[in-house]
Every structure is written in structure tokens, then in C-alpha cells.
Amino acid sequence: MNLLPHDEKSPGVRELLDKYDLRPRKGLGQHFLADPNVLHKIVEAADLSTQGVVLEIGPGLGMLTRQLAQAAGCVVAVELDEGMLGVLRGELAHLANLHLVQGDILQLDPATLIRDALPSNLQSPLEYTVVANLPYYITSAAIRHLLEADLPPRRLVLTVQREVAKRIVAGPGDMSLLAVSVQYYGQPRIVARIPAGAFVPPPKVDSAVVRIDTCIPGPSDAETFFRVARAGFGQKRKQLKNALAAGLGRSSSDVSAAMARAGIDSHRRAQTLSLAEWVSLAREFGSQSRVKDT
Secondary structure (H helix, E strand, O other), X not given: OOOOOOOOOOOOXXXXXXXXXXXXXXXXXXXXXXXXXXXXXXXXXXXXXXXXXXXXXXXXXXXXXXXXXXXXXXXXXXXXXXHHHHHHHHHHOOOOOEEEEEOOHHHOOHHHXXXXXXXXXHOOOOOOEEEEEOOHHHHHHHHHHHHOOOOOOOEEEEEEEHHHHHHHOXXXXXXXXXXXXXXXXXXXXXXXXXXXXXEEOOOOOOEEEEEXXXXXXXXXXXXXXXXXXXXXXXXXXXXXXXXHHHHHOOOHHHHHHHHHHOOOOOOOOHHHOOHHHHHHHHHHHHHHHHHHHO
């Protein structure tokens, strides 16, 4: 994909804030990405086409939105802050393929947002890519909301705190509930590191861009999988057999037997299991539940 060159005439972050008499809202975790090279990297990671559909979450001042609209067929941008929407309407009104929505993404259905914005010729098959700069306080909730949607995106390109990015892509030995949850639905990888100085105002920590290519449906029954994973990580300092027994309300012997059938040593801890092992374990507990129900 050939990206259009950065428009040197477009106003920068500080110019826009001054023009609209706005200041970043700390309560909303607002840090505006100002480095055009990083913006290009994010658009490249999204791997868009001129017929592609993008759901952008938190467009802010529209620095990335402008680039996405140049590369994609349709951009649906969801912004919570009314002040930011004023900037977007004032600066990007000329973009015919941009649709602005005010709201909290956690309260909105992604598929409905896309369907309401798209012309009929782009409705089938309905595929879209999510691009988002997520503040720390909604990162986990937003990822789960998007991946568990009735119509999940085919790809997510997320700007998150670097430590969160490292947790998302972690492997056995450093696994967390976040890593297991994301990797159940897709394959994540870090595509770029973003220094704090690339933002206005600069946050206290560096960030990273994570690309998640989804693979829906998941490899097993999702309800059982997450019930088992939450129980396992609920007391991650304990041996997994004890955490599962407490979290699932099962006897220690039942848990040990299920772990043995899954080929997992009952003395291991949650963070050491691979995704495949979690899937096997969930399958065993799912089988136990079906036997008890019959």
C-alpha cells in the first residue's frame, strides 16, 4: 500500500488545541500522537485498501484519522469527548468517507456502527479493521469488547502502553489473563515502539503498536474457556490445581484428574501454561460438566 505524503499544511497538535481553546483531559487519558512517521507506521500496520473499512476509536484531534481516510474506503470514528468532535467536524468536514460518532465504544456495537455508515455496495461481506489509541484505563475492557463482539474485526491495530503490549504478546512463563484472552481470539505481535516524546503531552511511559490478526471462532467453547482461565489466574501465586479448585468450586481430586487427562502437571502455575494447554484444560472441564448434566 502506498501512503500519501504527510500534509505539511495541516495544523499540528498544539496549533489545533490553541485554535479550539482546548486542553488535554487527564481524566480521559488524552495524549495526542504528533509524530507523522509513527502515524504512517500505524496505517501501514493496518494494511488497508481503498475498499477497506476502518473503525477508529478515540480519533482525538484527527491526526491519524486524516491518514486513515486517505488509505481506506470508509472510516467510522468514535469519539467520547465533545470538544474533540468539534475539532474533527471543523477540520475534516471535507472527507466524504469519514463518519463521526459520539459515544463510548464500550457501550456501542461495532457491527451496528459499521452498518449504519456503509453504503450498500460495501455491506457484504462485512469486514473491518479497528485502529485505536487506547488509554490505559479502558485497554483490557475495550479489547475484550471488540474481540467478543458478534461481528469481530478481522484485524486490530492498537496503540497501548508498552508494558501492556508486552503482556499481550507474552508466552508461557509470563502469561497473564490478558495474554490468554487476546491470544484465544487472534495472533498479536508488536509492530512498533513509540517513545513518549511522540505524544502531546508526553505520557510518563513509552507506548507500542500491537497488531492482532483475529481467528474467529476460537478454538473451543468460549464460555468454558474463560471460566477456567479466570479461575486459574484468580490466585496465580498458588499452584494451578489449588487455584482451579477454589475458582471452579471443584474438589482437588477432580481438578487433578482433569489436569492429568490434559497432560498438565498439577503443580504448575497459571502463567506457565501455553494457549494450547489452556484449551485442552477447558475441554476437560467442559466434558466433566456435560457428564454431570446428563
